[in-house]
Amino acid sequence: MLGPLFVSSALILVTAILAFVSEHHAAFAQPAPPTDRPTGILSAKDRRVRVSSDKWPWSAIGRINVVAGTYRGHCTGTLIGPRHVLTAAHCLFNTRINNWVKPSSIHFVVGQIRDKFLGHSLAESFLTSPQFKYKLEDRPRYDFFDPKMIKRDWAILTLRDALGVKPIPVQAVDSAGLLAAVNSGELALAGYAADRPYVLSVHRGCTAAINPFEPRVITHKCDNAPGESGGPLLLLRDGGAVVVGLHSANFQRFESQVGYRAVVGAAASATEFEAAAKSVQR
Structure with missing residues (x-):
């Protein structure tokens, strides 16, 4: 997980994304408490749970x-x-x-x-x-x-070596498709976090939306921690699973003498890498 994303060269983009977040994500969780360093815990309580990695898709x-x-x-x-x-x-x-x-x-x-x-x-x-x-x-x-x-x-x-484990397919979804999928299925973010480095952590049932200001970025309210960069944003439905996004970073607000407050996570949409994933496997 990377640090705060407030940068002057992208101020307009950041402002637009945060405005979208306030409208579409605010109702789903209480604000995260301030911390002395950037974090990916996006509400008042860490909603990640440890899961066993011996069953698919984990x-x-x-x-x-x-x-x-x-x-x-x-x-x-x-x-x-x-x-x-x-x-x-x-x-x-x-x-x-x-x-x-x-x-x-x-x-x-x-x-x-x-x-x-x-x-x-x-x-x-x-x-x-x-x-x-x-x-x-x-x-x-x-x-x-x-x-x-x-x-x-x-x-x-x-x-170098092929692994005999069932893979998870990549599937791009548009904004309407993501909303429908979340309503009929379940969204999850999984990763090997630094605070639980050798056990998989998963936040299931989190929310996500495709931002119209940056349509190939999925903003999400899935709790995460350092080490979970690159973790899959999974759509779980009818016993199946597909990768719809890839966790990249978290947007932070910073107040002097208060600290950092995580606002929302950001993931690359599968729309951006689905073609490349298909191409390398031919």
Whole structure:
């Protein structure tokens, strides 16, 4: 999870998104209390629960571990094919060297439950959007994330080894389709959070909407924590599951002498990466 998204170069976009959030999400949860650092807990109570990773669809979600020299980091990824994993692009960028990490430094562990797991593999290569700009010179500030990049914050890993775990398909939905799907099914965000690093956390029954000011960004009220970047926004319905979005960051409000208050989560819509997911698996 990244830090606050209030940046001067995208002030109009941020203001429009927050206005939309106030209208469409405010009724679903009490405001989050202020904290001394950015967080992804979006209401007065943390609604995430631990789940066992031995049953689908949770079995297709795993930890992405990145080890590059002295750099250590982890995010969340979803198996969308035997050798392909969907995650957030920023998870594969090493700010210390201002460049992408090497594929060989990426290790995916699927279905992890503490010291047990269903499979693992190093990455062979990865694909990102050519429009995703994340170098230091492309950011409003080194620790800020340009909101215009959220929709492009996706990556697809190709693993060295095929994993024998049932994947989760990717399915793009438009605004009306997302609303209908949420009304008839259930939305969930899953991830390996830093406060529960080896057990999958899931917030089920959270709300989401496609923002008309940035139609390839899904704003959501799914609680999350650092480490859940790249986690799938899942539509659960009739015993099935599809990835409709990819968690990227959280919008924050900051007040001097009060602290940060998480407002809403932001995810890249599957509309942005569905074609790429199909292409790499041909």
